[in-house]
Amino acid sequence: MPTAPPAGPPDGPKGKGPTVSHPRDEAAGRPVPVLLAGDDFVLNSLLLEALHAQSGPSSWDARTLELPWPHVPFGPVAEVDEASGSEEAMIEALAGARVCLTQMAPLTARVLAACPELELFAVSRGGPVNADLAAATAHGVRVTFAPGRNAESTAEHTLALMLAAMRRVPHAQDSMRAGRWDSGFYAYDATGLEIAGSVVGLVGCGAVGARVARALHALGAEVLVADPYTDPAALPPGARLVSLPELLASSSVVSLHARLTEETAGLIDAAALAAMPRGSVLVNCARGGLLDYEALTAALADGHLFAAGLDVFDEEPLAADHPLRSAPNAVLSPHLAGASRATARRAATMVAAEAGRWLRGDAPLHCANPEVLEAR
Known part of the structure; x- marks a missing residue:
């Protein structure tokens, strides 16, 4: 469950077309609704710290979703693999959010259909296997990943x-x-x-x-x-x-x-x-x-x-x-070569950097579905 009530979407267009509008209404000074879907490795506190270091606290209206990995093994969720949590929890937590930073949260066709404001889904892993790239592309959502984090x-x-x-x-x-x-x-x-x-x-x-x-x-x-x-x-x-x-x-x-x-x-x-x-x-x-x-x-x-x-x-x-x-x-050892505190901090920094690029209107550094960018 999200730890804070979802914020309403910012003023302006809510469509999912390929052209990404400027993420903030500067006149109103409204921060961007962002979901931090962390777990017990890439902590929400690390994601929030990295996000604030990128753009300052006033840029973001952050809410969090705690995922059960690694204490509960990841697995398939609907059509995606190696995910943690549920579609229901994601739909509720993402309501109104335009950006999501996560490691394991599932991005499925059902989640995308229920969350039309979403524009950026930044995955802090070497590959975004927990995201349905075809569905994300159809909805105009850029999906980024974090190669080399570990x-x-x-x-x-x-x-x-x-x-x-x-x-x-x-x-x-x-x-x-x-x-x-x-x-x-x-x-x-x-x-x-x-x-x-x-x-x-x-x-x-x-x-x-x-x-x-x-x-x-x-x-x-x-x-x-x-x-x-x-x-x-x-x-x-x-x-x-x-x-x-x-x-x-x-x-x-x-x-x-x-x-x-x-x-x-x-x-x-x-x-x-x-x-x-x-x-x-x-x-x-x-x-x-x-x-x-x-x-x-x-x-x-x-x-x-x-x-x-x-x-x-x-x-x-x-x-x-x-x-x-x-x-x-x-x-x-049980598949933990990439498990270090430095890796978790680096992963949080990499996805926060992608959020910062989105906020400034810059192209992402590591985009898994570049068709979204080419269609702009």
């Missing part, structure tokens, strides 16, 4: 999983918590691996992969990159572009950073894992669909792989009886 966090989490798997940190912690002081970890066959001097292969070198590459180079690794869309001249210092077969055959650590597309789905299958050197390590903080997890579990069980660090899975949440949970030297 690149720093995901790169750091990748390194954390990589180091934890290579140095067997969870094994040591489990031993300590059990009351032991296990000097057997110094036995040669039980010791871990070092990044310095290792060949580390990155499958994909976008915003996250490039950050990981720079950190690995600083730690003394030889960095290989397999990415058909990367310009060799734009590679981070110390990285070398190679084919995927060469990367798999040469790397003692392979980390996945590719987008999930029809081309990359199942890219690292049983044959690709078999092509990696025995005793190597695989890390995936990108997308579960890139990897054959059944083949990975087998490669860990028979010792072909030394370890794996995994934040994403082909089915989420991971089943309680999934064999990966007991696989040798598998370091697992």
Whole structure:
């Protein structure tokens, strides 16, 4: 439920045509009705702070809607995916609003039909999967998103999983918590691996992969990159572009950073894992669909792989009886590589910046349905 009664729409046209009128009636000094549909990660307080930093408190008439994510998992809402909350709550909270800032709120055809004043729906995620883009375009609503908001966090989490798997940190912690002081970890066959001097292969070198590459180079690794869309001249210092077969055959650590597309789905299958050197390590903080997890579990069980660090899975949440949970030297986290306080603040800042551009009459920086802009 909204925390304040919805404000009435500002004076002026209420139509949903492609031409966006100036959002404020300067003569009347009326602030713009805006809905902040935050959750327990991208907080409404962060959204409000970022919005006020963009344009000042007097520019906005803000009301809030609290969404239950992450305590209640996201899921499909009507025709959209990975959303939190309900159409009914959104329709009530959005009444009269011209702008909505959110991470997870559903923007469906039903919501759009019930909220004709809405002009901007700014999603603080790398992709607006919780918005029906076709319906938004038909209603003249620009939908924006926030690419790269969690690149720093995901790169750091990748390194954390990589180091934890290579140095067997969870094994040591489990031993300590059990009351032991296990000097057997110094036995040669039980010791871990070092990044310095290792060949580390990155499958994909976008915003996250490039950050990981720079950190690995600083730690003394030889960095290989397999990415058909990367310009060799734009590679981070110390990285070398190679084919995927060469990367798999040469790397003692392979980390996945590719987008999930029809081309990359199942890219690292049983044959690709078999092509990696025995005793190597695989890390995936990108997308579960890139990897054959059944083949990975087998490669860990028979010792072909030394370890794996995994934040994403082909089915989420991971089943309680999934064999990966007991696989040798598998370091697992529940899809939280992008979870940092800095990411939440950055996400709020990015959507607030889009609201500021809208307020000034400027084009959005990241628009998911540019047809709305082209029709102006």
